[in-house]
Amino acid sequence: MSPRLFRAPSDAPGQRPARPLRITVDGEPVDGVAGQSIAGVLLAAGRTSWRTAPSGAPRGVFCGIGVCFDCVLTVNDVPDVRACRRRAADGDAVTTQTRAAEEKNAVPPPDAGGGGEGRGEHADAGRRGGGGGDLADVLRVGRRRGVPDAARAGRRRGDHPDAGGGGRAGRPAAYGAGEPGGSGMTAASREDARRHVVVVGAGPAGLAAAAAALAAGARVTLVDAAERPGGQYHRTLAEEFGGPHDGGSPFARLRRRVLGHPRCTWRAETSVWALERPDPEQPGPPLVHTLTGPADGNGRRRRVLTPDALVLAPGAHDRVLPFPGWDLPGVYAAGAAQALVKGERLVIGDAVLLAGTGPFLLPVAASLLAAGAGLREVLEANPAATVARGWARRPWELTAQPGKAAELARYAALLARHRVPYRTGRTVIEARGEGRVEEAVTARLRPDWSVVPGTERTVAVDALCVGHGFSPQLELPLAAGCTLLRIPAGPAGEFVAVDGDQLTGVPGVYAAGEITGIAGAPAARTEGALAGWLAAGGDPAAPALRRVRRNRDRGRAFAARLAAAHPVGAAWPGWLRPETVVCRCEETDYAALCRAAADEAGAAPRVTKLATRAGLGPCQARICGPTVAELTTRLRGAPPGGPAEGLPPAAPHRRPLAQPIRLGELARTPDAPDTDPTDPTDPSHPSHPTDPSHPSEPSHPSEPTDSKESTA
Numbered sequence: 001m002s003p004r005l006f007r008a009p010s011d012a013p014g015q016r017p018a019r020p021l022r023i024t025v026d027g028e029p030v031d032g033v034a035g036q037s038i039a040g041v042l043l044a045a046g047r048t049s050w051r052t053a054p055s056g057a058p059r060g061v062f063c064g065i066g067v068c069f070d071c072v073l074t075v076n077d078v079p080d081v082r083a084c085r086r087r088a089a090d091g092d093a094v095t096t097q098t099r100a101a102e103e104k105n106a107v108p109p110p111d112a113g114g115g116g117e118g119r120g121e122h123a124d125a126g127r128r129g130g131g132g133g134d135l136a137d138v139l140r141v142g143r144r145r146g147v148p149d150a151a152r153a154g155r156r157r158g159d160h161p162d163a164g165g166g167g168r169a170g171r172p173a174a175y176g177a178g179e180p181g182g183s184g185m186t187a188a189s190r191e192d193a194r195r196h197v198v199v200v201g202a203g204p205a206g207l208a209a210a211a212a213a214l215a216a217g218a219r220v221t222l223v224d225a226a227e228r229p230g231g232q233y234h235r236t237l238a239e240e241f242g243g244p245h246d247g248g249s250p251f252a253r254l255r256r257r258v259l260g261h262p263r264c265t266w267r268a269e270t271s272v273w274a275l276e277r278p279d280p281e282q283p284g285p286p287l288v289h290t291l292t293g294p295a296d297g298n299g300r301r302r303r304v305l306t307p308d309a310l311v312l313a314p315g316a317h318d319r320v321l322p323f324p325g326w327d328l329p330g331v332y333a334a335g336a337a338q339a340l341v342k343g344e345r346l347v348i349g350d351a352v353l354l355a356g357t358g359p360f361l362l363p364v365a366a367s368l369l370a371a372g373a374g375l376r377e378v379l380e381a382n383p384a385a386t387v388a389r390g391w392a393r394r395p396w397e398l399t400a401q402p403g404k405a406a407e408l409a410r411y412a413a414l415l416a417r418h419r420v421p422y423r424t425g426r427t428v429i430e431a432r433g434e435g436r437v438e439e440a441v442t443a444r445l446r447p448d449w450s451v452v453p454g455t456e457r458t459v460a461v462d463a464l465c466v467g468h469g470f471s472p473q474l475e476l477p478l479a480a481g482c483t484l485l486r487i488p489a490g491p492a493g494e495f496v497a498v499d500g501d502q503l504t505g506v507p508g509v510y511a512a513g514e515i516t517g518i519a520g521a522p523a524a525r526t527e528g529a530l531a532g533w534l535a536a537g538g539d540p541a542a543p544a545l546r547r548v549r550r551n552r553d554r555g556r557a558f559a560a561r562l563a564a565a566h567p568v569g570a571a572w573p574g575w576l577r578p579e580t581v582v583c584r585c586e587e588t589d590y591a592a593l594c595r596a597a598a599d600e601a602g603a604a605p606r607v608t609k610l611a612t613r614a615g616l617g618p619c620q621a622r623i624c625g626p627t628v629a630e631l632t633t634r635l636r637g638a639p640p641g642g643p644a645e646g647l648p649p650a651a652p653h654r655r656p657l658a659q660p661i662r663l664g665e666l667a668r669t670p671d672a673p674d675t676d677p678t679d680p681t682d683p684s685h686p687s688h689p690t691d692p693s694h695p696s697e698p699s700h701p702s703e704p705t706d707s708k709e710s711t712a
Contacts, residue, residue, distance in 0.1 A: 064336025203231020390565025449569025523555025585617020625652025
């Protein structure tokens with residue numbers, strides 16, 4: 001059965017009637033509901049695919065959050081628009097894309113280099129121009145007009161008291177513990193003297209960082225690519241769609257407090273496409289280059305932010321290991337299935353199989369069941385002994401987190417009530433179907449994830465959800481110059497290295513949330529609160545920080561326990577066949593990687609990428625990059641050698657252009673530097689009426705809590 005819309009019981013109070021809309025798809029009318037994405041409209045209308053890969057194979061929604069680019073199409077004559085990211089509007093003219101149309105609009109890529117070579121980022125004509133080359137050359141377009149240099153000069157001249165912005169230095173002399181000070185200063189000069197903290201990402205970590213930075217007295221610019229804060233964890237329905245009112249939840253209160261604060265600027269639908277590092281003799285956080293406007297649209301507003309401190313909290317996305325048939329429409333990343341339920345009230349099928357590893361499978365299962373999906377079973381790839389051994393390690397630490405056991409019990413009761421089996425040591429090793437997934441082959445696994453012969457079983461499905469952990473979004477940390485910490489046992493592999501204050505190795509740059517370790521929303525909020533307070537120049541000896549640090553350390557211990565209980569087995573490549581697609585964009589198969597690994601001339605990672613085209617497609621290796629790097633290392637029997645002289649080390653997350661930007665946008669002059677993020681005349685800034693009932697900010701770092709939130 002095709003995906004369909006549903007109504008949740010929580011939608012009833014104060015429910016507004018859904019407002020219909022109509023779009024045209026290849027000239028045919030398709031009805032939808034206001035607030036849906038274009039992908040949601042198409043899925044609800046029974047269309048699971050609308051793009052073709054190089055071979056002509058159909059493609060549809062896979063990641064559900066704009067990472068994989070499988071769902072791109074043309075909207076109102078603008079090509080390469082991600083359907084899952086673009087809100088549908090009445091009268092939109094949608095054209096499904098074919099490979100021929102993409103090639104017709106192609107532009108020659110620039111010279112390959114770095115980790116994002118080839119056709120990677122948006123081109124004005126529709127095909128993407130490369131992510132390689134020297135970022136300084138790209139940004140020089142703006143510098144010729146005097147924008148970034150003027151912005152940097154203004155900051156370094158001392159417009160902000162702590163112009164260096166390095167680390168957790170003491171608060172600027174112009175103000176005290178969260179309050180403006182300095183006798184003889186005007187209100188405007190005191191406001192300008194405040195430390196400016198830019199927070200990238202408005203999920204649990206980013207929102208907590210913004211709240212803490214405001215509490216420490218800073219000016220805050222909060223940036224996120226989504227229309228509403230909350231990230232994937234707190235994804236909510238659009239108001240036009242008639243979503244439930246959550247005004248009383250802790251998250252809603254925190255959101256109002258942050259977005260309604262007069263010193264906070266909320267930049268919705270804003271992506272950070274580049275970070276420009278300062279000159280070596282002027283250490284400090286990088287300039288932040290942003291684009292504001294509808295996802296993949298034309299004419300987005302380009303800005304340059306000049307922070308005194310930068311907090312990176314971009315989050316993570318699903319990691320899905322390849323297997324035969326994983327590129328069929330109807331195969332979703334686990335997070336995509338949950339996002340469609342939470343954000344679009346869309347149930348993906350009546351015969352759904354959920355497989356992978358990690359506790360995140362449980363809240364996804366709960367979301368599917370709440371939506372009325374027919375969930376066949378939940379498959380945890382790791383054997384019960386591996387899971388139990390990982391969670392039982394240092395058992396006394398679990399006493400500090402009693403809520404975890406209660407949460408697990410709730411999920412177990414839910415699955416039992418719906419008679420959904422939860423099986424360990426078993427996973428999906430193949431998907432089959434004509435034009436879309438129709439059945440899945442599951443098999444028993446050994447602890448190293450090798451298949452036990454003779455245990456294969458075929459299950460009829462109309463949707464398959466898979467997740468093998470998470471991949472942290474490391475483009476921006478790498479662009480800022482942060483050091484990565486490798487954790488071989490974990491599913492993600494690499495994270496940003498931070499010290500006890502969440503400070504990276506780059507002066508003035510902090511990191512929080514999943515990019516430092518996968519530990520769930522509560523741990524991300526704690527890291528964000530600590531990072532935001534110290535980035536704003538808050539007192540590092542504040543008494544409240546003792547509890548924050550203690551909870552942060554518990555979160556780190558939980559992350560280590562999670563990685564030990566749900567590792568990715570070393571033998572998973574045994575599922576692959578020579579023809580199995582590894583790179584979804586370019587349809588590079590496993591055989592091509594094997595041939596490249598056997599060729600001594602192609603041993604270098606960049607040569608392998610150019611020879612096989614793995615990672616050169618629209619997603620720029622966001623989906624396949626870590627997997628391709630792991631496979632090539634295994635095939636060669638040794639990690640790759642060092643890079644050629646003058647080139648940075650090859651890495652799957654190294655992209656000089658962190659997000660798509662059209663050539664026309666790149667050629668336009670950026671707006672004046674964002675020197676006053678509290679300017680109420682800015683069209684993207686909310687109004688701030690003086691209301692005595694407005695929640696006031698705390699004068700110390702605090703950790704937002706929500707007793708109903710999952711740790712996954």
